[in-house]
Amino acid sequence: xxxxxxxxxxxxxxxxxxxxxxxxxxxxxxxxxxxxxxxxxxxxxxxxxxxxxxxxxxxxxxxxxxxxxxxxxxxxxxxxxxxxxxxxxxxxxxxxxxxxxxxxxxxxxxxxxxxxxxxxxxxxxxxxxxxxxxxxxxxxxxxxxxxxxxxxxxxxxxxxxxxxxxxxxxxxxxxxxxxxxxxx
Numbered sequence: 001x002x003x004x005x006x007x008x009x010x011x012x013x014x015x016x017x018x019x020x021x022x023x024x025x026x027x028x029x030x031x032x033x034x035x036x037x038x039x040x041x042x043x044x045x046x047x048x049x050x051x052x053x054x055x056x057x058x059x060x061x062x063x064x065x066x067x068x069x070x071x072x073x074x075x076x077x078x079x080x081x082x083x084x085x086x087x088x089x090x091x092x093x094x095x096x097x098x099x100x101x102x103x104x105x106x107x108x109x110x111x112x113x114x115x116x117x118x119x120x121x122x123x124x125x126x127x128x129x130x131x132x133x134x135x136x137x138x139x140x141x142x143x144x145x146x147x148x149x150x151x152x153x154x155x156x157x158x159x160x161x162x163x164x165x166x167x168x169x170x171x172x173x174x175x176x177x178x179x180x181x182x183x184x
Contacts, residue, residue, distance in 0.1 A: 034059075035078030042156035044164040047088035047181045051104070051166070054078030055152045063171040068108055073116070075125040076106045076168060077152060083121040084166070089182035092117070093138050096182060105129060106168075106175070113140050113175050143174045 035056040042049050056078040061067050068074050075081040085101040103118035105126060120133040152170040159165060159178070167176035 040154045045162045045181050049156045050085045051154045053082040057151045070109045073126045073129050081123045090179045092179045140175050145172045
């Protein structure tokens with residue numbers, strides 16, 4: 001009989017506990033990552049472009065030549081290196097790039113940035129970056145924006161059926177590069 005009472009009490013204890021708290025509102029705490037992993041994608045013709053990156057926020061910090069040093073390789077995102085994947089071959093800066101997944105790095109400076117596609121896409125930030133794995137480097141001029149982009153943002157912009165551009169914006173700066181689907 002004692003066993004039956006104990007089992008009965010144990011079986012109903014969650015309900016008793018629930019009944020005691022049924023009038024209390026649960027305090028749901030949502031912890032928002034400071035640099036969440038995110039992605040952007042687009043179709044340009046038959047080519048699926050996918051970019052995966054960590055998106056840090058400005059949060060009142062000095063970004064250029066502060067948090068992100070000028071003249072040094074940057075993973076162009078947070079926590080893990082950014083990668084770009086093309087499902088079809090593309091041409092960038094008159095160079096054929098085979099379909100596949102690539103690391104994307106930059107070397108920011110005030111007047112000129114170097115954009116880098118690397119064969120090595122799976123690394124923590126730029127810790128293991130090796131220039132010997134570079135497929136290409138492009139020099140571009142940064143564009144000053146009037147409006148603040150609080151969180152780092154990548155966009156794949158379709159310019160026509162077979163061409164597009166990848167644009168990176170953060171704080172008051174944007175850089176971009178054009179690509180074209182390779183002829184089949």
